[in-house]
Amino acid sequence: MKSKRLTLAASAVLGTTLLVAGCGNTSGNASSGSNTTSSKVDASQQIAAPFQGAVAGLPQITAPKGFNWKQYSGTTLNMITENTPPSSALAENIKEFEDVTGITVNIEQADLSTVAQKVALDFQAKSDKYQLIYADPYQMLAKYSYDYLDLNQFINDKSLPPVPGGLSDFIQSQLMVDGYMGTKDHLYALPYDTPTMVLVYRKDIFDNPKYKSLFQKENGFDWTPGPNLTWEKYLTIEKWINKEVKAGVITGVQYGAGEQAKEYDSLQCDFSDVLAAYGGDYFSAPNLGSIGTTTPGKSLMDSKQAIAAATIYKQIVDNAAPGSTSWDWNGLGEAFAAGDVAMAPEWHEFASTFENPSKSKVAGNVGYAILPKGPVRSANIFGGTGLAISKYATPEQQKAAWLFEVWATSPQAQYMILKSKDGGETPTRTSVYNLPEIQKGMTPGTPESKAMPNLLSMNATLQAWKAQNVYMRPKIPQWPQVDNIVFTQLSDMLANKQTPAQAMQNIATQSNQVTGN
């Protein structure tokens, strides 16, 4: 009885969390999970698309009465995407779309830099080689927004299938960063994947009563990761675990923390969490992390907040596992899975690796929390991407691509991606998180959590997605160059070639040169 009450209470808390969480606009369709579409769509004129196996409780893919799903039969579409779990899941299940539409879709996967290079070349050649594009907001959307088709033309065309569940079913902050550039006049992409950084930690270490009480006695605070943890406390815990491991008191790990501080994009992501927590940011213009801009204004990296963030970040990395400066997110993920470190900031979808006993020694012992806070807030960097259509595709290809976009980003497909053995990515749709089965999956030990292990990190991730906790880096065309400056200077700082203040000053000066300020 007690456990039933607990479950009910937990469900109520979870439900409330989801509603408040900024899993977007939860009014209307999302909470009901009914077969609703955008407010502009007359539901009475819509009929369900002939896709098999629709999941009850999720908005279905629909089209206006009489719509011929086979009208673009024979068209071939090429999609270029990073080799992410959702793209693997879509590739694995593409027959479902091809059977209904008669459209052939070639899904080409590559690493992100190759995708960015190929997209840049394709746009410069004004080629129609790729009709469907994985539009990373920072590498591609901000730089080439004029080369993408405005999806509003399809959304407003009542003769075409609408966005299932409507735009309001997307997590709104993700729709903003993945879909728009500069203004909300044009919608270039629909959210497609959602990686977000959270804190992963070893429950067997942090819940160990002996370790816990020893730490509390010595340091005067509860070390359990969660909303009350600060980066200063994180540093204290990190140092303490290192000390106790050396003394032979703590066993089962080698170091207190690990970081993804390799001289690479991962270093910028890792640092950005601390920077934003301390109230710092890269540039002065507003809305940089949402709609984005081509004029980011002056760099703020020489601010007091940025220097304070850099100072503590250096201490954190100095005390982290020595491999940290050679680890990106993959290296760190492997170290955590091998049981080397007690805690680490990591992308939330690594949960499926950490919870897989064939890949991880720590399966079943992993806890997930939002990242520690600074003087201002907790900041959890978002790294998701949208799916866009090339302007250079022929009109027929563009409409065929829209059908694919509707299917691939629909709640039904997002649910399929979550459950796919090749996928495991977490959905971009509020309605999916409202399903009772998905909510059960967020509790460790349930059959649903075993079937969809990525859900185990979702309680923390939903907290991370709240407006006050999420961090979106600047969406500006110059970001790839700025990113390069940031991780190069930070790397020099970590190698003791310059002080935190010098590193921040150099980032500010060089960023201003890149942006013309």
Next chain:
Amino acid sequence: MNNTAVATKRHASLSLILVYIFVVLALIWAVVPLIWMILSSLKTQAGMFSMPPKFFFKPTFQTYHIMFSSTGHFGHYLLNSVLASVGSTLISLVLGTLGGWAIARGNFKREKDISFWVISTRMAPIPAVMLPLYLLFSKLGLIGTMVGLIFAYTTFNLPFALWIMMTFFKDIPPALEEAAMVDGCTKFRAFYRVTLPMAAPGLVATGILCLMFAWNDYAFASVFTSTASQTVPVAASLLVSQQGIQWGQAMSTGTVIMAPMVIAGLFVRKYLVRGLSMGAVK
């Protein structure tokens, strides 16, 4: 034996020891990573990262099984690699041999400038040629096709083959061709019957190097291929994803990428050494 002779002998022995040490170190440097890769491809993921590492273990061929299963598509990537590298090597050898012979035997103005211009195209950094090639291939509809990839590889293999073969032909006395022509051969027949067989080691060495360049290429293959035409190095890069690296697959793929080149090198090593020592590299 006087003191000087003893000192000389000691000095020679010391030099020999140093040479052996250097050779052993070089061997360790070159061979240990390869052996490590092959051993790792036969371990489970947990075994791969166990500390201290195990040298004696029960091998598993699971990653190879996955690679060559119907879902692994590896055979397809392998075939693409073979087609692209062999196709480009054959084109480069035929055109490079004819071009190299023409420049070596030709008597025309600015011969040195022309031959330098040919090799200078090989010196251009890949990003510099990527955009013009992409634009060209895009107009010709060659992006994502095997023909396009063979052409792309030929852009860097042909100048190399032509330059190397030219220096080989320059080392073969023209008098031999002239004697054959006195005996009734046409100029081309003299080349075909007399000069080409003499340049065979060079031809083999050039062919192997062209094959290696194309086989190992990632930069061109990553840009000019699509799903249907992807080669093994591109497929290997897909083993690194957002959710980690498939180490077992990566190790077995690396082993399979390396094996054909090592086997080919062993078969033709005699020609390779002779070719490289008689031609441009000497």
